[in-house]
Amino acid sequence: MNKLFSIVLSPFTPPMEEAFGYNFQLHAPYNDQLVTLLVDGNITDYIDEEKKQGATISQLVFNEHNEHSKVITLDFDKRNIVKLDNAEIKLINIDKVSVEQSPNQKFFKFEFLVTRNS
Numbered sequence: 001m002n003k004l005f006s007i008v009l010s011p012f013t014p015p016m017e018e019a020f021g022y023n024f025q026l027h028a029p030y031n032d033q034l035v036t037l038l039v040d041g042n043i044t045d046y047i048d049e050e051k052k053q054g055a056t057i058s059q060l061v062f063n064e065h066n067e068h069s070k071v072i073t074l075d076f077d078k079r080n081i082v083k084l085d086n087a088e089i090k091l092i093n094i095d096k097v098s099v100e101q102s103p104n105q106k107f108f109k110f111e112f113l114v115t116r117n118s
Helices: none
Strands: 002-008 016-019 022-027 034-039 042-047 050-052 055-057 060-064 070-075 081-083 087-099 102-116
Touching (some): 022 102, 070 087
Antiparallel strands (some): 002 102, 016 022, 050 055, 081 087, 087 102
């Protein structure tokens, strides 16, 4: 069983996705050649939108590592696929895209394929 998903690094979408019981969250470092994910970190707080002192924060995610979380890095060379306990994740593409809320700005878009082990 497979799940294809994307994470767009914009202030308008959450930097995370769920697949087969795993929570994947974008983590530093990342660029046009590699991406780092926090797998199964604890999300301790999530603010969808907040206005403070004349500024709007579109979203803010607070998380912490725990004894079950892993930080993995994927690239197109040696670490294109990372095996997890019950699945594997593959980096499919890294691109830059514009979003409806900010059409003149480009944001990183990371595409992944997660395959659940049978």
